[in-house]
Amino acid sequence: GRVRLVAAFEAVDGHFRTLFGTLFAGGAAHLALIESDDPLEAGLEIMAQPPGKKLQSLTLLSGGEQALTATALIFALFLTTPSPLCVLDEVDAPLDDANVERFCDLLDRMAETTATRFLIVTHNAVTMSRMHRLYGVTMAEPGVSQLVSVDLRAAEHLLAAAE
Amino acid sequence: GRVRLVAAFEAVDGHFRTLFGTLFAGGAAHLALIESDDPLEAGLEIMAQPPGKKLQSLTLLSGGEQALTATALIFALFLTTPSPLCVLDEVDAPLDDANVERFCDLLDRMAETTATRFLIVTHNAVTMSRMHRLYGVTMAEPGVSQLVSVDLRAAEHLLAAAE
Amino acid sequence: MEFQRLRLAGFKSFVEACELRIEPGLTGVVGPNGCGKSNLLEAIRWVMGEGSAKSLRGGGMDDVIFAGTGARPGRDFAEVLLTVEDNGQTHEVVRRIERGLGSAYRLDGRDVRARDVQLLFADAATGAHSPALVSQGRIGAIIAAKPAERRILLEEAA
Amino acid sequence: MEFQRLRLAGFKSFVEACELRIEPGLTGVVGPNGCGKSNLLEAIRWVMGEGSAKSLRGGGMDDVIFAGTGARPGRDFAEVLLTVEDNGQTHEVVRRIERGLGSAYRLDGRDVRARDVQLLFADAATGAHSPALVSQGRIGAIIAAKPAERRILLEEAA
Ligand SMILES: Nc1ncnc2c1ncn2[C@@H]1O[C@H](COP(=O)(O)OP(=O)(O)OP(=O)(O)O)[C@@H](O)[C@H]1O
Ligand SMILES: Nc1ncnc2c1ncn2[C@@H]1O[C@H](COP(=O)(O)OP(=O)(O)OP(=O)(O)O)[C@@H](O)[C@H]1O
Ligand SMILES: [Mg+2]
Numbered sequence: 056g057r058v059r060l061v062a063a064f065e066a067v068d069g070h071f072r073t074l075f076g077t078l079f080a081g082g083a084a085h086l087a088l089i090e091s092d093d094p095l096e097a098g099l100e101i102m103a104q105p106p107g108k109k110l111q112s113l114t115l116l117s118g119g120e121q122a123l124t125a126t127a128l129i130f131a132l133f134l135t136t137p138s139p140l141c142v143l144d145e146v147d148a149p150l151d152d153a154n155v156e157r158f159c160d161l162l163d164r165m166a167e168t169t170a171t172r173f174l175i176v177t178h179n180a181v182t183m184s185r186m187h188r189l190y191g192v193t194m195a196e197p198g199v200s201q202l203v204s205v206d207l208r209a210a211e212h213l214l215a216a217a218e
Numbered sequence: 219g220r221v222r223l224v225a226a227f228e229a230v231d232g233h234f235r236t237l238f239g240t241l242f243a244g245g246a247a248h249l250a251l252i253e254s255d256d257p258l259e260a261g262l263e264i265m266a267q268p269p270g271k272k273l274q275s276l277t278l279l280s281g282g283e284q285a286l287t288a289t290a291l292i293f294a295l296f297l298t299t300p301s302p303l304c305v306l307d308e309v310d311a312p313l314d315d316a317n318v319e320r321f322c323d324l325l326d327r328m329a330e331t332t333a334t335r336f337l338i339v340t341h342n343a344v345t346m347s348r349m350h351r352l353y354g355v356t357m358a359e360p361g362v363s364q365l366v367s368v369d370l371r372a373a374e375h376l377l378a379a380a381e
Numbered sequence: 382m383e384f385q386r387l388r389l390a391g392f393k394s395f396v397e398a399c400e401l402r403i404e405p406g407l408t409g410v411v412g413p414n415g416c417g418k419s420n421l422l423e424a425i426r427w428v429m430g431e432g433s434a435k436s437l438r439g440g441g442m443d444d445v446i447f448a449g450t451g452a453r454p455g456r457d458f459a460e461v462l463l464t465v466e467d468n469g470q471t472h473e474v475v476r477r478i479e480r481g482l483g484s485a486y487r488l489d490g491r492d493v494r495a496r497d498v499q500l501l502f503a504d505a506a507t508g509a510h511s512p513a514l515v516s517q518g519r520i521g522a523i524i525a526a527k528p529a530e531r532r533i534l535l536e537e538a539a
Numbered sequence: 540m541e542f543q544r545l546r547l548a549g550f551k552s553f554v555e556a557c558e559l560r561i562e563p564g565l566t567g568v569v570g571p572n573g574c575g576k577s578n579l580l581e582a583i584r585w586v587m588g589e590g591s592a593k594s595l596r597g598g599g600m601d602d603v604i605f606a607g608t609g610a611r612p613g614r615d616f617a618e619v620l621l622t623v624e625d626n627g628q629t630h631e632v633v634r635r636i637e638r639g640l641g642s643a644y645r646l647d648g649r650d651v652r653a654r655d656v657q658l659l660f661a662d663a664a665t666g667a668h669s670p671a672l673v674s675q676g677r678i679g680a681i682i683a684a685k686p687a688e689r690r691i692l693l694e695e696a697a
């Protein structure tokens with residue numbers, strides 16, 4: 056158990072450092088095992104430093120910075136142990152336009168380098184435009200959901216209009 | 219104490235019913251005092267029913283529906299007891315385009331009918347365009363915030379570019 | 382393992398049977414507030430063996446059964462079918478719940494326990510509690526969690 | 540009561556003194572992720588007497604003092620000034636904190652206690668815990684709260 060855990064830690068930490076740098080276009084971050092010398096008992100700490108800022112407690116990071124840091128960690132986990140499915144439910148909601156683009160760039164790279172299939176729930180028009188295909192969920196009849204395979208150019212305003 | 223609380227409850231409930239109907243363009247909602255016959259001990263329950271749906275537990279409402287319901291309650295509270303300041307930090311993040319418009323329509327009405335001053339933090343271009351004035355926060359020097367009074371046409375992409 | 386198709390009937394707001402093809406790459410799921418997008422993710426977690434009604438935003442597990450609308454009566458059962466391919470073989474996992482009677486699982490037509498379904502997915506580094514399934518508003522949960530709770534993420538990856 | 544102006548120096552990422560005019564109607568606050576928008580709201584709550592460091596996302600109250608950047612050293616104190624008009628009279632509320640020494644309040648130049656500042660704002664149906672100050676990600680908190688916790692909202696309105 057211990058050897059495997061340490062090996063997994065090293066791999067996830069390596070990916071996390073790279074992905075954080077990609078999402079923040081700079082800065083530095085790493086993972087640390089704390090609270091015990093035995094990896095099987097230790098806790099996983101995240102050290103994150105956006106570009107130009109001092110290393111501070113995670114709670115002081117902004118809403119958007121926390122979403123990007125968490126995304127880097129989740130992707131680092133499944134670069135280490137490929138997961139067949141990833142579903143992200145409005146993860147882009149706290150991001151500004153520049154970070155939405157960087158987030159989508161990373162999604163593209165993940166889709167090319169892994170066999171993971173992604174379902175991305177979003178209201179953001181930029182994110183929608185970067186998807187390979189879109190599914191619309193409508194409630195033409197109030198309270199009753201239906202799935203519609205949407206032509207990419209139709210996007211959300213068509214669905215809202217159908218309400 | 220008791221008489222004032224009941225009077226406040228009636229007033230807030232009245233405003234809440236109207237505001238919910240405005241934000242959801244229909245549906246029905248009301249407040250209820252539960253868990254005790256004595257208003258001073260009772261809990262405040264929120265009953266919300268979006269248009270065409272059945273009355274269900276609040277936790278089953280979607281992210282956007284919860285944000286709208288909570289906004290209706292907050293505004294109902296300060297229509298009852300006017301508050302000089304209201305700050306909403308990215309409350310529009312979970313809303314789709316149609317609900318952002320309805321949310322802004324309500325903000326307009328609140329600004330006209332109360333003396334409350336509003337500070338609205340947002341990344342949403344539609345919400346930005348509905349503000350009476352904009353303040354930009356930039357970090358031209360990494361880690362150091364500065365305030366800039368933004369010409370309305372400049373908006374967020376200008377600030378992001380200044381990074 | 383490859384996820385290929387999800388079929389729902391009577392699950393939350395999806396009272397009519399409908400199907401979501403899960404294809405390689407990036408599939409966007411869009412629609413107005415309250416239309417049922419998050420319910421879809423919950424259907425995926427539910428069929429993979431999710432045991433907590435609270436994490437599906439309900440009071441009891443019966444809350445996943447279509448409760449009715451202003452114009453339609455509620456249903457008494459819900460069913461979700463997930464088609465996956467694992468080592469060249471196609472599997473169909475079905476979970477079905479009846480109001481007041483609890484839920485049952487079937488794997489390729491045979492009755493199985495929740496445990497069997499959970500193990501099938503755990504062996505493929507996925508499952509109802511996979512960190513790769515991020516529910517709405519929960520992206521910050523990994524940051525807010527205590528270090529000891531985060532270690533579990535590493536254990537799944539090991 | 541009317542809120543008119545906020546001035547910050549050394550508060551979180553606002554190391555340089557700057558001023559926000561608070562005008563009637565709708566004022567939008569925009570900017571990229573991490574630039575300091577939520578810090579502004581926290582400055583308003585802090586000057587009105589917020590006592591919990593955790594609700595300002597910090598470990599201890601010293602976390603509101605500028606901690607430095609890659610290129611600048613940290614500071615040892617922070618100060619926020621809020622100008623309001625109440626019944627025709629202008630008041631200036633100042634809160635100042637020094638690293639390791641705690642914070643002090645001044646009202647129109649006179650030293651006052653936290654309690655005095657909190658009462659000034661409570662009488663005007665506002666304050667650090669006003670339901671009209673909705674922090675980021677907290678809009679759903681009213682929905683998730685227990686009914687007894689929500690009663691407090693009514694008491695403030697009574
Ligand atoms: N058992 C049920 N029967 C019928 N409808 C249900 C049931 N459970 C939940 N719903 C409905 O599903 C809706 C919520 O769906 P969901 O949370 O998936 O929306 P969403 O598309 O994610 O919206 P948002 O963009 O606001 O997050 C609610 O309006 C609720 O009434
Ligand atoms: N004491 C401090 N000294 C210096 N910088 C600080 C201090 N406290 C917080 N910060 C910095 O402030 C930044 C967060 O600011 P804030 O949360 O206001 O961003 P925001 O504009 O709301 O972003 P978002 O749009 O992502 O919500 C963090 O990057 C953090 O490093
Ligand atoms: Mg949702």
Ligand SMILES: [Mg+2]
Pocket residue numbers: 117118119307576577578675
């Ligand atoms: Mg913020």
